[in-house]
Amino acid sequence: MTTTSASIIKKLLVLFLVFAGLHFAKEFLMPIAIGTVLATLFLPFCKWMERKKVPKALATFICLLVLLLGVAGIGALLGWQISELINDFELIKQKALELANRIQLYIFNHLGITADKQWQLIKDQQFSFIGIIPYMASSMASILGNFILILVYLFGLLYFRSHIKQFILKLATPAQREEMEQVVLSTTQVSQQYLIGLAKMIACLWIMYGIGFSIIGVKNALFFAVLCGLLEIVPFIGNIIGTSLTLLVAAVQGASLPFLGGIVLTYGIVQLIQGWLLEPMMVGPQVKINPLFTIIALILGELVWGIPGIFLAIPLTAMFKIVCDHFESLKPFGFLIGKIEAKENKKIIKWIKKVGH
Numbered sequence: 001m002t003t004t005s006a007s008i009i010k011k012l013l014v015l016f017l018v019f020a021g022l023h024f025a026k027e028f029l030m031p032i033a034i035g036t037v038l039a040t041l042f043l044p045f046c047k048w049m050e051r052k053k054v055p056k057a058l059a060t061f062i063c064l065l066v067l068l069l070g071v072a073g074i075g076a077l078l079g080w081q082i083s084e085l086i087n088d089f090e091l092i093k094q095k096a097l098e099l100a101n102r103i104q105l106y107i108f109n110h111l112g113i114t115a116d117k118q119w120q121l122i123k124d125q126q127f128s129f130i131g132i133i134p135y136m137a138s139s140m141a142s143i144l145g146n147f148i149l150i151l152v153y154l155f156g157l158l159y160f161r162s163h164i165k166q167f168i169l170k171l172a173t174p175a176q177r178e179e180m181e182q183v184v185l186s187t188t189q190v191s192q193q194y195l196i197g198l199a200k201m202i203a204c205l206w207i208m209y210g211i212g213f214s215i216i217g218v219k220n221a222l223f224f225a226v227l228c229g230l231l232e233i234v235p236f237i238g239n240i241i242g243t244s245l246t247l248l249v250a251a252v253q254g255a256s257l258p259f260l261g262g263i264v265l266t267y268g269i270v271q272l273i274q275g276w277l278l279e280p281m282m283v284g285p286q287v288k289i290n291p292l293f294t295i296i297a298l299i300l301g302e303l304v305w306g307i308p309g310i311f312l313a314i315p316l317t318a319m320f321k322i323v324c325d326h327f328e329s330l331k332p333f334g335f336l337i338g339k340i341e342a343k344e345n346k347k348i349i350k351w352i353k354k355v356g357h
Contacts, residue, residue, distance in 0.1 A: 030308050035157055187322045194315050206225050216262040289314065
């Protein structure tokens, strides 16, 4: 079988146009994509309420209310912990000034730049800090607007789900409708199960980080535990960022090297438990994407849609893999994206299940 250079160029061009279209249409597509992923999460709850004779409109509204309460609860928890952190602001400010003085001295000793010159360089950059304020205000307005759109799309997708499903099935030929229905069911389930598994894992991380940081004696341990857990939404790098922030704040507060080492040790133990136990049991069975394409999906998600793209990258890639697995011409791509199960992980999971029984 031969593949001409023209066909390769055409495929690469189509791929480029697809990602370019996703990027330029992100203001429209991003809220719909987030609403779709959240709709798969609330679909079982909505169906359960409808089976209990709750009207569809009311059941859908209750789903929106549950989402708002969840967001408000996490926001209130973080706000409470941030207020506790602000109480130590003077101490942190003092330690930060001491650290800044040491950095200034180091720069002077090694680069020969005086403290006055360093402050002058900082003052010259003040315009950039002032320019951040309008940008932040615009970003907050955009976030609020997108959040309202997500709620609207979530309501519409849940309420008109049967109509949308029938439309998708009508796109297929009569002979392919059964397979198309299986594709729709599988893509819905994989997104739903991924989000549920991720929520369970984040809750476990909250507990483990909370216990570990509390034993060490980290100030505002609950805040940093919640932060590290929430950042798990971004695989691989999220918890590293959370732990780095914990180390940074602890260092500014004057923590000793053994104390900082304890934070790193806690992070290592949690990552060991997460990688060998939590992910295979809670997330692995639902999202079978190998680590290489997980990283590629995250990078492409950030390039196309920014931070929301990172959140959507994994469930959308998992949905794409389901589609590839059900169409003969796309099966090689599904195989390429797919995860190679580690035998060691399977043995550990089987042993845990055996012990549990």
